[in-house]
Amino acid sequence: MLREVFDVPHDEIAEAVGKSSAAVRQIAHRARRHVAARRPRMEVSRTEQQQVVEQFRAALTTGDVQGLMAVLAPDVVLVSDGGGLVPAARKPIEGADKLAAVLAFGATKVSAELTSTPVWLNGAPGALIDIDGEVAAAVSLTVENGRITRIYAILNPHKLAWLDAEAALAR
Template identity: 50%
Template sequence: MDAGGGIMGADNADRAVDAFVTHRNLLFTVAYEMLGSAADAEDVLQETWLRWADADLPAVRDQRAYLVRITTRLSLNRLRAVGRRRESYVGSWLPEPLLTAPDVADDIELAESVSMAMLLVLETLAPTERAVFVLREVFDLAYDEIAEAVDKSPAAVRQIAHRARAHVAARRPRGVVSPDESRRVLRAFQLALETGDVQGLLDVLAPDVVLLGDGGGIRQAVLRPVAGADKVSRLLCATQLRVATMALHRAEVNGHPALILRLNGALDTVLALRIDDGLISGVYAVRNPEKLSHLRSETALRR
């Protein structure tokens, strides 16, 4: 009897591990899009695993839906908690950048949803609105499934989804930018930075471009948004990127081409861009070292 129970227990444990590993990248992506922080997303996944390990597996009809529901609820709890913490953040808070594989860029909808620009738009949603928008628009979950995840009725979820969709539509990038167009703009931006070419920057910056910097109170960064092509171009050129100890490298960050700045060979800054109508409308400079740990290796994201 005990031996049989032990065998069954081990078999259940193996099935639990297999299911979690199968859906892990999906769960991380859900948590990351909810939180904008890889570190917080990893914490949520650890909690999800603990809940999943205690679940009655034979009673679970849809393992994917069950795991997404746990992850969503835990992400909502954490989002409400970190929202209070971000109110006292030094300077602008930017999402944690991720080094992503080329296949993320190939999935246009996924790439847009994890872009720095879209994650900043999602920051303007209330927690439940963000959860509903992400689960519906990015992961295409049914309203009934979302209702279970956020503890609302399906009718309420439909209303929340409609409201969130309209909110995001008014703020998201104005059109899908092709990878070739992104790379072209990024190359021109990089060349202008490396040569200190103010006019070259003005040629690729939108007149109303906004630069946000995130040093987290640890590294020097602009504390308030800098707006306007003239101000942004002069600020960027003033960083003296041409000195021998600094180097810019192109990389895929959050599904889009971006620049990684290294100082004396060490990772110093990530420069992600928002591109609208062929011009850079947003520059996001992440310098907080606590947010740069996921740039040492690629992060797998899945829908």
């Protein structure tokens, strides 16, 4: 992006990211080739995605920190959207240790019944999280190599209200 969009010289990029100029050139070359091929970064079977989501759901609803650690990639990132209406992380939460602790703590602090249902959100595996039968969050998960690498949690009640609505498509 720095090279293609902002025309930053390879030498400056190399210094900023702590790599050699040759390495930065090679990374840029591979990225351009990948974009030109228009193929996904990696293929993950639907079965594998569903298994990982099921493990995540089971660990989340029981507050099982070890179970969460087993399913989260070490460099996992959670981004949440409360829309300023409900509590949500203001910055992305990075790292399996931190995220597992936050998720497990939140699950155990819910005094009501916490359940989850597997769903597909925007073509990705995910889960609806219910508290006492009310949808509290919709969670989209990115699965790579059998682990969750990215979580996007929608907590904004205005967005959640549209989950059951049928969208009319017009062209």
